[in-house]
Amino acid sequence: MECVFGLVGDGFTIVAADSSAVHSILVHKSNEDKIMVLDTHKLVAASGEPGDRVQFTEYIQKNVALYQFRNGIPLTTAAAANFTRGELATALRKNPYSVNVLLAGYDKETGPSLYYIDYIATLHKVEKGAFGYGSYFSLSMMDRHYHSGMSVEEAIDLVDKCIVEIRSRLVVAPPNFVIKIVDKDGAREVAWRQSIKDTGAVPV
Structure with missing residues (x-):
């Protein structure tokens, strides 16, 4: 029941992912970070088979670092996506x-961006995107509430709405989520509402 989604706002990109590591009917851990920091201004959120997800994202991270080490300049977000x-x-x-x-990434010249890349190597630059069973609900919420030029507060509120919807609709809903944002100041983690985290209740 993986859930990974993200959106582009005014000068930033925000991504969220569940933090459950499951296999069949077993939950192995509930603090798995599925959003990897590629460099100071890039994030990669991944879903899929746990072994492939960890191995592939680490492979991309190390190659992005290797490019910067060899050439003295970092890859742009578009170059990293390609x-x-x-x-x-x-x-x-x-x-x-x-x-x-x-x-997700932020470049001085082009600003924030988000790229959708699936397992059969389809690449699209998008304003909002999602993977996993949670995408059915997060995409519909973003279709309803997303608009270009969202502020950070509006984006975090929309992410919270998506989390509430996922946790109230999925039969086996992930209890915890990780939210990270990247902007001109770099990549960092942000908190989601404590009331949602503690109770999982749907606010009226």
């Missing part, structure tokens, strides 16, 4: 990764 897409496409003909990725 590199990620290329690696998925190459693996698709050999030993494919069962992993879906939302890549």
